[in-house]
Amino acid sequence: MNDTDFVTAFAPASIGNLGVGFDMLGLAIAGTGDWVSARKSDASGVRIIEVQEMNGEVHPFLSTNADENTASIAAHSLWNATSNHCGLELIVRKGIPLQSGMGSSAASAVAAVVAVNALLDEPLPKSELLVHALAGEKFASGGLHADNVAPSLMGGLILCPQILLPDMIQLAVPEGVSSVLVHPELQVNTAESRRGLARGYSMDQWLTQQGYLAGFIAACEHNDIELLSRCLRDELIEPQRAASVPCFDEVKKAALKADALGCSLSGSGPSIFALCRDKSAPNLATAMEQACRKLGIECQSWISPLNAPGARVE
């Protein structure tokens, strides 16, 4: 076998929770993601040949141990379920920074299942790949949370409450709205961040947050940007996590001043996202980056349409 046997798939980064929908909303973004190349091999089992950085160099932190990478775990789940008796070889190329809150582990898992699916004699429909990508993501996040995997797989804005899995619901996205995602060069461990969250909430707390989520979904479906802006709030989780991202308060303040419709943490952070009208996006990205750099923290940003495409074979 040689390199021409490889199938390569790309899966985009994503904004988990989207502020208002803890554990159940996610948005795909454009412009960054992970790639996984897969080919059949004569040896049994799944083997990672290499984990690379964007520039093709060997990744300095990620090992090639197939039991410890979301790509290989997800690939293994799909390969096993489809009764393939030969083995698999993978090359993982990371475009998304680690522990960035941008769905890095999810994108690798999704790219892996999409690449491996293309090797099957009878590829599955995309929606049936979710459970296998989740098997990979579970290794990283410690639970069955689809709010990164689902948008990375399907694209756009996805509602994916745990109790409805493996179903995912593609929501309508309002016209003329973009996302801005800023990644400050800090790291937050998702599983640790989750363990730090309060377990109990008052009735008022959950009714408030549930009201915002319900209103946000209706706003998206009704193309009501004013309502979307009022509902894009996280009063439960964000206050508990904000302190772990030193620049959060300043970046959010700058975002709201620069006409963001709302701003919160992406996943468990440190990345910070805002939604805004298309025309405000460039200035908003600049304002958020400046607020971050002013605190001595380097950062990078991406502007995306809300209907950014999901994973695909390249």
Next chain:
Amino acid sequence: MNDTDFVTAFAPASIGNLGVGFDMLGLAIAGTGDWVSARKSDASGVRIIEVQEMNGEVHPFLSTNADENTASIAAHSLWNATSNHCGLELIVRKGIPLQSGMGSSAASAVAAVVAVNALLDEPLPKSELLVHALAGEKFASGGLHADNVAPSLMGGLILCPQILLPDMIQLAVPEGVSSVLVHPELQVNTAESRRGLARGYSMDQWLTQQGYLAGFIAACEHNDIELLSRCLRDELIEPQRAASVPCFDEVKKAALKADALGCSLSGSGPSIFALCRDKSAPNLATAMEQACRKLGIECQSWISPLNAPGARVE
């Protein structure tokens, strides 16, 4: 002044919470409601001339004290806000049983504001009447909950989280689906029932219920009846209230057996509602009634389309 000066408005009964959306979803029903007739009077203040039963007889339980009736309190709120210096006389006719969980107090308040609005030189748009109807409803329920007032006023299926008030969001309703509402002849006091609810909930509990609500809203907007059926559940409040309605378990069991898409308490009960495909509605109503009567409890039922009209001047 004489009887011809009266303006009469009708406001329908409604299903508060709709099971899945505690405090924030409500559905108007057809076939029963309250009427309020209003006219200007030379005396100042708001006076209730009479509270009547459906048949026009004097109501045996409700007093004509204007400080203790949701209709007069709501009428007073609107009348005061519009700087009318003369007085008001009201006749309230109750079609909805008291403490039935069918939005009886809300319907009186709504019918009152719609009737009084018609007396104004410049009537307000319907959406601006909500706050005044809520002022009346607050007297009965002890809080600002719009899940009966909003659907009674606007008709159809309304999302009205407290944090978005006075805004209400009219949701799309799936085609070919009806509601069945059964009223067992029992009484539950809403305010008392509310005080009995747990104040604290675990993260898993609220994420589960929030997931059902989010999925239900998406199902309505996407006309997805299978998803609606999976999401029409109340795992938080229903278990706490079911014991106060002795026939609930049996009626729900009968409903689900008779092809209900879901079944729960209407408001704080004792009324019980189910949603179903149109063609199942007559059998479903019969099955629910029979289950109730089998326990020796008399009952009555109503079948409605999901887009039942809201309050109007008659």
